[in-house]
Amino acid sequence: MAPHSHSSAILLLLLFFYFSVSFAAPPSNEIAGGVRIWPLPVSVTHGGHHRLYVAKDFHLITQGSNFSDASRILEDGFSRLLDLVRVAHVVDANLSRFASSSLLHGIHIVVSSPSDELQYGVDESYRLSVPGPAPGKPAYAYLQARTVYGALHGLQTFSQLCSFNFESRVIEVRMVPWNIIDQPRFSYRGLLIDTSRHYQPLAVIKKVIDSMAYAKLNVLHWHIVDTQSFPLEMPSFPNLWFGAYSKQERYTIADATEIVRYAQRRGVSVLAEVDVPGHALSWGVGYPALWPSKDCQQPLDVSNEFTFQVIDGILSDFSKIFKYRFVHLGGDEVNTTCWTVTPHIKNWLRKKGMKESDAYKYFVLRAQKIALSHGYELVNWEETFNDFGSELSRKTVVHNWLGTGVAQKVVAAGLRCIVSNQDSWYLDHIDTSWEKFYANEPLQNIKNPRQQKLVIGGEVCMWGEVVDASNIEQTIWPRAAAAAERLWTQYDNLAKDPRQVFARLAHFRCLLNQRGIDAAPVSGLGRSDPWGPGSCFVQ
Structure with a gap:
């Protein structure tokens, strides 16, 4: 151990006292009542001192009018559940010392819909109950959901009711009976990762997806390419990935397909981004004709038909x-x-009677038409709305990032909106606290119910300039979890003072650590180190 001065030791004791008093003590009735679930459900009731012990042969029973789980999404989710609740402990298999009425034998899941299609707006609601001990009657948890994805959320919640008892060496569910009714507040609950500024290995992306599922985030916004690199294979234009940092820092089509499959089986959709016409210098490494000139390389050449052929090819590949x-x-x-200093583009603008602002609009709207032709609806960053919002396709979702107040204008214009304002929900802003993440309200100053429905949700953004595989997890978590509760939990159940949820968020952060996710302490700013020796639950 490194030596510490007497004054340093006193400082650590003071810090421990401060954080223990300010944050660790249960600050609200829901914490005192033992509800540690994150994000908080719509309705929760539970018992007092009774508990059930998870039986050795704890098993899954599925049922539904037409539900068959042919793709084994639910079965695989149940298998993951068993791993989650054990959190790598060696569980004592001998439960003969417990009364049979105190054993929880399995979970009975009823799914109404036969479809396992994951798409925007899928029903994610569920009802979960865990009974109390009943002599002479075997105990089973009961989970009901419209879709398999609601059932997966229910399993995540059930996993948070389970804990390892260090005295008995078994998994237990305390404070039974439990009755939980739950559904998300917003259909779109996203996390952006950026694999252009730093390449993220496939194993890292999969861990991010796993952690998203734990917090009930449901859209991975994959910002795949940008100015710095183009790592994804594009069969229609195979030279594009010459713009990758190296041959080892690439994704094949099979890799991308696997990420989509992996995410879907955890209830997470993948939103792919191809950012045009700016942020695209890397495209020209493989196809220099996309640059305005060798010396002036972005935005993409608006005057060249080849530019739009490449975009069409990319979106065709994306659609598969x-x-x-x-x-x-x-x-x-x-x-x-x-565009204004390159002679051939300058001449093109003059012939078309366009200013550069007109050319920007022309480019965005033409790219939209190409995407629509491939069956997509559209998301564009807010500058497009700010500059020519009335001319955007009505199938556009405007992605707010520059600041507050934009969502109000977007929905007033009848367009949909995703909120990611950078002052509150940009994870690369290391000095933004989790409290600010928690307090950021997507419907701020939007009172009209019809307009409120046009805010489809929100997204936290992990831009890649300051993260790679070594630190992405602790930069995302636990602050992304604070936003996840804002997006999942019904407004009336949200804490008005973020400090009221510190203990519960700290508990969730520790749970992430136990599950192998490198979540940083709650008590600091983004990516902070622990402030000194102490329990995970107070840091």
Whole structure:
């Protein structure tokens, strides 16, 4: 151990006292009552001192009018559940010392819909009950859901009711009986990852997806390419991935397909982004004709038909992999200087009677038409709305990022909106606290119920400049979990003061750690180190 001065030891004791008093003590009735579930459900009731012990042969029983689980999504989700509740402990298989009435033998799941299609707006509701001990009657948990994806959320909640008892060495469910009714507040609950600024290995992306499912986030916004690199294989234009950092930092079509499959089986959709016309310098490494000139390389050449052929090819390839209803077309931060200083583009603008602002609109709207032709609805960053919102396709979702107040204007114009305002929900802003993530309200100042429905949800953004495989998890968590509860939990159940949920969020952060997710302490800012020796539950 490194030596510490007497004053350092006193400082650590003071810090421990401060955090223990300010945060660790149960600050609300729901914490005192033992509800540690994150995100908080619509309705929760539970018992007092009774508990059930998870039986050695704890098993799954499925039922539904037409539900067969042919794709084994539910069966696989149940298998993952068993791993989650054990959290790598060696569980004592000998339960003969417990009364049979205190054993929980399995979970009975009823799914109404035969379809396992995962798409925007899928029903994610569920009802979960765990009985109390009943002599002479074997105990089973009961989970009812409209779809298999609601059932997966119910399993995640059930996993948080389970804990390892270090005295008896078994898994138990305390404070039975439990009755939980739950459904999400918003249909779109996203997390963006950026694999252009730093390549993220497939195993890392899969861990991010796993952790999203734990927090009930349901859309992975994959910002695949950008100025710095183009790592994804595109069969229609195979030279595009020459823009990758290296041959080892690429994704094949099979890789992308596997990510989509892996996510879908956990209830997570993948929203793919191809950001045009800016943020696209890497495209020209394989196809220099896409650059305005060798010396002025972005935005993409608006005057060249080849540019739109490439976009069409990319979106055609996307449509075979990414089956989510939406595709993200970017459209942000477009500096049109190259268009005005490159002779052949300057001549093209003059012949078309366009200013550079007109060319920007022309490019975005033409890209939208191409995406629509491939069956997609559209997402664009807010600059497109700010500059020519009335001319965007009515199938556009405007993605807010620059600040507050934009969502109000978008929904007033009759368009849908996703909220990601950078002052509150950008994870790369390391100095933004979890309290600010929790307090950010997507419906701020939107009072009209019809307009409120046009805010389809929100998204936290993990831009890649300051993260790679070594630190992405602790930069995402636990702050993304604070936003996840804002997006899942019904407004009236949200804490008005974020400090009221510190203990429960700290508990969830520790749960992530136990499950192998490198979530940072709650008590600091983003990606903070622990402030000193102490329990996970107070840091």
